[in-house]
Amino acid sequence: MLPLALTVLAGPLGALALIGLVPPLRRSGRPAAFVAIAGTAVALMAAAALAAPFVTAAPPAPAAFELVWMPLGTVPAIPFGLLVDGLSASMAVLVALVALLVQVYSLAYMAGEPPSSLGRYFAYHALFAFAMLGLVLAHNLLQTYVCWELVGLGSYLLIGFWFDRPAAGRAALKAFWTTRLGDVGFALGIVVLWSAAGTFTFAELFAKASSGAIAGGALTLGMLGIYAGAMGKSAQAPLHVWLPDAMEGPTPVSALIHAATMVAAGVYLMIRVAPLLALTPAVAEAVFAIGVATALLGASMALVERDLKRILAHSTVSQLGFMMAAVGSGGAAAAYFHLLTHGFFKALLFLAAGSLIHAFHTNDIFSMGRAVRAMPVTSACFAAGALALAGILPASGFFSKDEVLAAVLAGGHPVGFAILVGTAALTAFYIGRALLIALVGAGSGASREAHDPPPAMTAPMLVLAVPALAFGIAGPTVSRLVAAPEEHAPVVVPILGTLAALGGAAAAWVAFRRGALEIRARGPLAPLIRALERRWYLDAPFEWGYRVLHAGVFRGIAWLDRYVVDGAVNALAWGTWGAAGRLRAIQNGRVQDALYAVAAGLVLLAWLAWGA
Amino acid sequence: MTAPALLLVASALFSIGLFGVLARRHAIAVLLSIELMFNAVNLAVVTVAWSRGWLAGVVLALFGIAITVAEIAVGLALVLLASRMPGRVLLDELSELDG
């Protein structure tokens, strides 16, 4: 099992090393792309082989491999290791699969890029795949954190891939800073847990926590810190502000990173530490409450958005809120199931959106239209993804959303359950709106000559459409993967969920069936809609904070840097300069001055021998 | 006449020679000062040999004298060489000693 697990990591890492270290390969563009794709394909095959035993009726025991990484003297050494269990192996399959499909898709989508930047793009992809797989397979918190930051770096690089666009640069910075804000908490949480338990390893942490060896306060504090990190990565309110802006990156990147995998890392981490979360009910409550709020917030903002990618980004925020709500109410298996289905259908939606954007050369849904006839494959794929997102039978989203709602209800949160059902209706409404306006409506772009993209782009969409529609039947298998007991939800849950979804979809049909019909900011709802368009004004505090930081703290730091740090460096330089001027006298090539040193050395030796 | 007294005389001789080596400008004067220092060392060697009755000290002093003579021959040859360049027998103007 260890060789397989190492192969999973070695594929993308080898591709990264090849592309990164061989400049001609990187500059050649497409060959570099094939190297990256081959690396990811190797990882996918190894991950599939790794996961295969776990979906059988008698799964093997989780296997952990570790090496001493940092010996620390008296305290236990910090290990480096891989943990292979049902959760990590199946997640690795999802990551590798989506990464592979997105890379193939990118071959066509990014074909217009110059070769050297295409090489750079695929190098970033290999870096991201390696980091994400490392995060998934990590068997301790410290290693998770390292890969976590690497994933963040990959995200930063890819959002800012078109670095000559100021908006992309700003969005990359915003994503980086916002997620860093959470990562500070993550780092502190790791340190707190380590000082309380003396270990970073998940298994040991679980054992010590369940036997009560970790003080309750420290455990709560540590879990809060870890959750702060997950909030940043998984775009939980109020740290969700970076995700819509991250859509400045290339669309395939959004599909891979900002929908299917990286933003799911926070949820994955919370699922991973679910045994600890079960021991800290206060933190679990917070996870649940923030998750519900995020779900509602994201869905509401998607209602009025015009940018297709941003609609999907808000929807991602909302769906991540669903998952977090499930984790917080003790339904880790449900959350994981939803994570997997969401990974499939959201990646599908993004790839289809990319095809639309590619065909219409715009992100604005009102500038698209009548795509059904012109782009049948894309439209079908988008519709499949939308069906899954809305949670309408028989698409996969129906099953996973059903499990999430059931878990929330079982966790004893009727109010949260009601809000989430309402949010499900909103979800069906906004995705129905996007679908009707962009695909059916008669927008300004309707007359354009749009057509389906080349097979390199349609093939990944078609591959993703299969699990997006049919993965729902895998629910019991997923429960087995995370070793959760199979629960049977009360029959009212699927009925309510379906009613909400159909209601939302019907409302969208009524409102938008005649094509482009915008909700006008008029009437009693006007202030609400304006607030939604401004994304609840939530970006403002961050911008204000950033500006205040910039004006105050950073200017102070700049002053400190210029006059104190630089001053010290300059003083050192001038001191060196001056001393050199004086010391040069020693090296003047005059034999007698050298002899001074010899004589002085003699005196010094005598003083050492007899004087002291 | 005791060994320490003799050694003190040798030390004084050595220090005088050192002063000459450090302070004189003319290369030949420096060579002469070096001879003083060699002589001081020889005197110290013989004094120790005398106080302990070691014949080996005398042999060492003989060797020292021979080596000194060889050294001064080479040193004077260098001075001659330098003197062919105008004004280059003043050590403080010879500043090409590197490494």
Next chain:
Amino acid sequence: MRDAAFWSLSVLLLGAAAAVVTARSLIRAAFALAGSLLATAALYLLLTSPLLAAVQVLLYTGGVLTLVVFALVVAGANEPAARFRKPLPAGMLALAVFAALASAIGTLPAGPGVGGLESGRDVGLALFGDYLVPFELLSVLLLAAVFGALLLARRERAS
């Protein structure tokens, strides 16, 4: 008697040495050096090493003095206007070295020497017995020095 001879010889030795390092004229310095070497030879006699004293006079004093005077004649005395460069730090450092050596000597036990150090015969036997190899190597060294000096001092032929 011996003490009186020792002290007067010491004064002579150090005075001549001071003259070597301070004399304005290099010829005078050379002769002062000869004086101090001779005083040392006399001290060797007091130290019961007559052979060493003889060698000192014949080889060292005679040879060195001849060489130096010869070099002065060939190279020209062309004495600089200033004898010294930075005499004050040099003097202080020389004093410090003397203090260091004297403090080391201060730790030695005082006492008269064993005396009766050598006869010429003993030294000869030692040189051609125990120390034969170094002695012969010394001859190689002297030969090398002669060649080296010739090579350095030889005028380049215009060719």
